[in-house]
Amino acid sequence: MVAEQSKASGRQTQYAGLRFRMAIIIVMVSLGSMVLVSGTILYQFNIFSNQMVNAHLGELVLKHKQNIDYFLKQRLNDISHLFRSFDLSQLQDKEFLQQRLKVLQEEYSYVFVDLGLIDQYGRQVSYAGPFELLRADYSSAEWFQTAIKRPGFISDVFMGLRGHPHFIVTVKRQWGGSEWLLRATIDFVAFNLLVENLAVGKTGTAFILNRSGEFQTRPPGGEPKLTKQQYLNLFKKGEEALSTKRPSDGIHFMEGGETHFLEGYIDRYTQTSSIFSVEKMGERGERFIIVAAFLKNNEWLLIFQQEAADAFAKLKETQKMAGLIAFIGAVAIIGMAVIMSGRMVKRIAELDSEKEMMNQQVIETGKLASVGELAAGIAHEINNPVAIMVEEAGWIQDLMGEGLDKEDNLPEAKRALQQIETQGRRCKEITHKLLSFARKTDSRVQTLQLNELVGEVVGLLSQKSRYANVEVQMELQPSLPPIEASATEMQQVLMNIFNNAVDAMEKTGGRITVTSRAEEQHLRLSIADTGPGIPASNLGRLFDPFFTTKPVGKGTGLGLSICYGIIHKMGGRIDVESQVDKGTTFHIVLPLGSQAAKS
Numbered sequence: 080m081v082a083e084q085s086k087a088s089g090r091q092t093q094y095a096g097l098r099f100r101m102a103i104i105i106v107m108v109s110l111g112s113m114v115l116v117s118g119t120i121l122y123q124f125n126i127f128s129n130q131m132v133n134a135h136l137g138e139l140v141l142k143h144k145q146n147i148d149y150f151l152k153q154r155l156n157d158i159s160h161l162f163r164s165f166d167l168s169q170l171q172d173k174e175f176l177q178q179r180l181k182v183l184q185e186e187y188s189y190v191f192v193d194l195g196l197i198d199q200y201g202r203q204v205s206y207a208g209p210f211e212l213l214r215a216d217y218s219s220a221e222w223f224q225t226a227i228k229r230p231g232f233i234s235d236v237f238m239g240l241r242g243h244p245h246f247i248v249t250v251k252r253q254w255g256g257s258e259w260l261l262r263a264t265i266d267f268v269a270f271n272l273l274v275e276n277l278a279v280g281k282t283g284t285a286f287i288l289n290r291s292g293e294f295q296t297r298p299p300g301g302e303p304k305l306t307k308q309q310y311l312n313l314f315k316k317g318e319e320a321l322s323t324k325r326p327s328d329g330i331h332f333m334e335g336g337e338t339h340f341l342e343g344y345i346d347r348y349t350q351t352s353s354i355f356s357v358e359k360m361g362e363r364g365e366r367f368i369i370v371a372a373f374l375k376n377n378e379w380l381l382i383f384q385q386e387a388a389d390a391f392a393k394l395k396e397t398q399k400m401a402g403l404i405a406f407i408g409a410v411a412i413i414g415m416a417v418i419m420s421g422r423m424v425k426r427i428a429e430l431d432s433e434k435e436m437m438n439q440q441v442i443e444t445g446k447l448a449s450v451g452e453l454a455a456g457i458a459h460e461i462n463n464p465v466a467i468m469v470e471e472a473g474w475i476q477d478l479m480g481e482g483l484d485k486e487d488n489l490p491e492a493k494r495a496l497q498q499i500e501t502q503g504r505r506c507k508e509i510t511h512k513l514l515s516f517a518r519k520t521d522s523r524v525q526t527l528q529l530n531e532l533v534g535e536v537v538g539l540l541s542q543k544s545r546y547a548n549v550e551v552q553m554e555l556q557p558s559l560p561p562i563e564a565s566a567t568e569m570q571q572v573l574m575n576i577f578n579n580a581v582d583a584m585e586k587t588g589g590r591i592t593v594t595s596r597a598e599e600q601h602l603r604l605s606i607a608d609t610g611p612g613i614p615a616s617n618l619g620r621l622f623d624p625f626f627t628t629k630p631v632g633k634g635t636g637l638g639l640s641i642c643y644g645i646i647h648k649m650g651g652r653i654d655v656e657s658q659v660d661k662g663t664t665f666h667i668v669l670p671l672g673s674q675a676a677k678s
Contacts, residue, residue, distance in 0.1 A: 090428075098424040105416035110409055117405055121398065128394045136279070136370045136390070137354050140383045143277040143285060144354070144372040147381060150273060151248070151374070154190065154265060155231050157183060159250045162261040167254045170196050170261065176207040183263075192245065192264040199227065199258040208264070210241050222247065226260055233375055236267065236295045243267075246295070271296045274381070280392065283385035290314055290378060299384055304361045313357070313371050313380055320355040321373075358387065461510070464502035471495040471502075524563050529602055529669070530555045532566065533593055536573040540581065547581050548588030556596045560671050564649055572642045572653075576606050576665050579639070583610035583663070600671055601651075607664040613657040621655055 161179055162170075169175050176194050183191045193208020201218025217223040220239075226232035226249040236246045249262045274296045277285040287295035292307045303310070356370040366387040374381050388395070475495045478488040537544075537551050544551055580591050589609040596603055613621065622643040646653045650670045657663040 090431075094424050094428055097427070098420045101420035101423060102413075102416045105420060106413055109412045109416065113405065113408060113412070117401065121401060124397070125394065128391070128397075132368075132390055132394070133356055133370075136283075136368065136383060136385070137356060139277060139279065140285070140370045140372050140381065141354050143274075143383070144374060144381050146276075147274065147287075147374055150270075151233055154187075154263070155233065155248050155250065157187070157191075158248055158261055158263045159231065162250050162252050167259065171205045173205055173207060173213075176205050180207040188269070190266050190269050192266050195262045197223070197249075197260040197262055201227075203262075212240060215240060222249075223260075226262075227251065227258060235289050235291075235293065235378075246270075277383060279383075280385060280389040282389040283383065285381060285383045287374065288313075288380045288382055290380075295379060304365070304367060304384060305359055306362060309359055310382070313369065313382065316355055316357060317353070317371060317373055317377075317380060320353045321377075461506050464506050468499045468502045471498045524565055526561045527564055527566055527569065528561055529559055529569075529595055529604060530557075532569050532573060533595065533604070536570060536577055537593070540574070540577050543578075543581055544591075547585040549581050549584050550590045552590060552592045554592065554594045559595060559597055559602060562602060562669050562671060564669070565645075568645045572645050572667070573606075575639065575642050580606065580608040580610065580663070584608060587611075589662075597671075598668075602669045602671060604667040604669070605664055606667075607662060609662045612659040612661055612663055613655070614659060618655060618657060622653075 161183075165175075165179075176196065180191060180194045183194075193206065193210065193212070195203045195208070195212065195215075196205040197203050197217060201216055201220070201223050203212060203215040203217065206213045206215070222232070222234040222237070226234070230251050232249045232251075234246045234248075236244050238244060245264050245267050247262050247264050249260045252259055252261070274285055274287055277283075282299075284299040286298055288310055289295055290311075292311045294303075298304075354370060354372040356368060359367050359369060361367055368385050368387050368390050370383045372381045373379070472495075475492050478492045478495075481488055483489045483492055533553065533555065537553065541551075577591070587610075591609075592605075592607045594603075594605040594607075622639050643653055646667060646669070652668050654666045654668075655663065656666070
């Protein structure tokens with residue numbers, strides 16, 4: 080009973096392990112494919128999204144740059160048109176200039192703050208505006224020294240005499256051999272709003288920087304996110320973009336521990352249409368995407384700056400959604416793997432159970448066939464004691480006819496009765512052995528002594544062996560360790576092998592030698608005969624079902640296949656050695672004790 084429970088527990092453990100391995104294989108194959116496909120798609124999507132974000136921001140910056148360029152060019156054209164439309168005497172009139180300023184302010188939403196006429200020596204001879212700047216001297220101002228040399232000029236943002244940020248546009252014209260400048264101040268707030276009009280996401284803002292690293296509009300958030308040197312480096316990157324002048328899908332390069340992306344040269348309007356983008360780390364560790372374009376004859380740089388986390392927020396959301404879907408898919412795959420492996424293992428267990436039942440039926444069928452082969456020998460063996468019993472019974476009748484009190488008749492009658500009893504017990508023993516072998520197979524595992532089983536089978540076949548003139552020699556090692564096995568199944572194995580040996584030698588006679596011995600954790604039982612042997616071509620098929628070398632109607636071909644199945648189920652093995660005309664030897668190797676129970 081304990082052995083059966085141990086065997087059942089071992090099977091449950093085996094099925095549990097099989098279920099786990101099947102589930103792992105299903106999960107690995109399914110998840111591996113899903114991860115490979117999803118990873119490839121996500122990787123391509125990530126590349127595409129980065130390109131789309133950079134292209135979108137580049138397009139926005141390019142259009143914004145064009146708007147700012149148009150604004151500056153138009154303001155310069157407005158002042159130039161005014162300067163060309165009126166003569167010097169009119170522009171020197173303060174009231175006339177004030178009227179012109181009012182017209183410009185009404186037409187352009189007060190973008191113009193003031194107007195001033197300046198001679199070649201830097202003196203402002205006429206002024207219209209909110210400040211007291213008439214007769215102001217700009218001769219030493221850096222912007223004047225530059226503007227007097229150019230037909231048109233746009234200055235950087237500076238504080239000047241008025242004490243707050245502003246920038247000016249000027250045009251130059253000659254009258255009477257002298258050079259004159261018409262200067263207009265552009266409203267800083269209006270210009271700043273124009274620049275800041277480009278806003279993307281939560282952190283994407285635009286501003287303008289000059290080559291000295293000075294902000295021409297308000298920095299994003301009121302303070303710079305990068306160092307001054309990082310901003311100045313952008314001019315160098317822009318110049319590299321200008322010098323490239325060839326289309327490109329994008330060039331990635333590393334410099335100073337920062338990853339940069341330089342877009343291809345865009346020859347859409349002029350060389351200053353080139354835009355470029357870089358990625359930089361801020362002073363607080365934030366990663367920024369910067370898209371920039373040159374303004375004002377490459378003296379200003381329009382910079383759009385946005386945190387990378389904000390720029391790629393949609394991508395991150397998509398990645399999170401994809402991750403959630405992948406997680407749900409993985410959970411579903413694992414769940415299905417567990418369910419499917421459980422069903423498959425359950426079906427395998429059912430098939431194993433059906434196979435075991437079929438094996439038991441085959442064993443029972445083989446046993447009945449063996450019983451039929453034993454019938455003739457058993458009949459002869461029983462016939463002798465029955466004949467003696469009949470003869471003694473007749474003798475007793477004769478003695479009773481003469482009278483039991485006559486001479487030695489009574490002792491003779493007692494002797495005859497004793498002989499009848501002895502022969503009856505002999506018949507009972509023979510029929511008991513036959514019935515014990517022929518009863519329904521009991522496959523319960525129990526502790527057995529191998530030598531005793533061998534002795535029983537040899538005794539059961541003794542009559543058949545004598546009639547076939549086959550001598551049986553037993554060389555059994557005494558005190559063998561016990562084995563855990565089914566008695567009837569082991570009896571079936573031994574009966575099949577002994578029957579085959581006797582059948583092989585029934586015409587010529589011979590000898591069967593049975594040897595048993597212990598080998599480490601196993602027992603070895605060898606059954607050797609001196610029969611005709613088995614051809615080498617048949618040895619490989621010897622344990623195949625329905626294969627037999629006996630004449631038609633003599634054997635079923637199931638005996639050795641049954642033996643192989645029984646021994647294999649016990650965790651042992653059965654081997655055969657044979658040479659033609661020299662005999663055959665079967666070796667049965669069985670595990671001892673707990674090993675047999677585990678199998």
